[in-house]
Amino acid sequence: MPRRDDRGFTVVEVLVALAAAAMTLAAIANLTHGSARTGFRAAERLAEVALGRTLLSFPVDRAGAAEPLSGEAVGGLRWTLAMSQPTDETIAGAPGGGWTPAIVRLDVRQAGGADWSVETVRLVKAVAK
16 A cells, blocks of 8 residues: 555645746747747838839829829838939930939838838930920
């Protein structure tokens, strides 16, 4: 017949096992939270890049774009698209007209305040004088 003292676990052993399980669960929860946060940031960045690509490829009236265009997209993304002429020089182009460079600058700002900018140069049909 076994002695009563030899059966089961002591209170100290149970507390040590519970503490080890709690630390393991806390570490797993931290990893899961970090992965979810990283995924959310990646989704936000993807939305910003998609918006930027759409705006830069959208045909804009280049001749009448003296004022910057701006707007707000889904998710609180605010954008500004500005065009400027670097010089008055005309680059030889198609017969009957020339091409002139235009600097296109796109600024995108998140609702939280983070922002990014893209600046590119495009050739646009010279406006007849």
